[in-house]
Amino acid sequence: METITIFKDYITLGQSLKELGLIQTGGQAKSFLAENAEHIFYNGEQENRRGKKIYPGDRLELPEFDMTVQFVQADAEELAEREQIKQLEKNFKIKEQLNAEKQVKAGKPRSPFHR
Numbered sequence: 001m002e003t004i005t006i007f008k009d010y011i012t013l014g015q016s017l018k019e020l021g022l023i024q025t026g027g028q029a030k031s032f033l034a035e036n037a038e039h040i041f042y043n044g045e046q047e048n049r050r051g052k053k054i055y056p057g058d059r060l061e062l063p064e065f066d067m068t069v070q071f072v073q074a075d076a077e078e079l080a081e082r083e084q085i086k087q088l089e090k091n092f093k094i095k096e097q098l099n100a101e102k103q104v105k106a107g108k109p110r111s112p113f114h115r
Contacts, residue, residue, distance in 0.1 A: 002067060006056050007074045007082055013042070014050035016060060020069065039064035 004011065004019055011019070014029030023032050029050040033040065037048040041061040054060065056073035074082070 002069045004069055004071050005074045005078060006054075006071055007079060010053040010055045011071065012050065013040075013047060013052040013054060013060075016054055016069065016071075017050075020067070022062075022065065036062075036064060 002020070004016055013033070014023075014026055017023045017029055017032060018026060023029055033048045033050055038046065039062060040047055041063075042052060042054065043059055044061075054071055056071050058071045060069040060071070061067070062069075
């Protein structure tokens with residue numbers, strides 16, 4: 001049995017399929033669910049709505065893929081770690097942007113009228 005940790009109140013069925021690696025983009029969820037509608041069970045009942053909200057404690061079964069997934073709520077430590085990673089990613093993006101701006105400024109040609 002696999003586990004997916006939920007960091008917010010819920011995760012959608014489409015997001016969980018992406019998290020499981022069954023699809024690569026959210027846009028693929030609709031066609032994946034249409035093709036596999038009879039083989040996806042949410043808490044024991046057939047489900048094919050990509051926006052279906054899945055909460056901690058819920059169970060997703062995909063017998064066609066020999067997969068059962070249990071959803072759990074992130075604990076305080078996992079939440080703190082995730083926030084730290086998000087902050088580091090944000091800082092890295094800001095640094096990249098500043099470096100790109102410096103390169104553009106350094107490479108600007110001077111005006112022929114400027115002496």
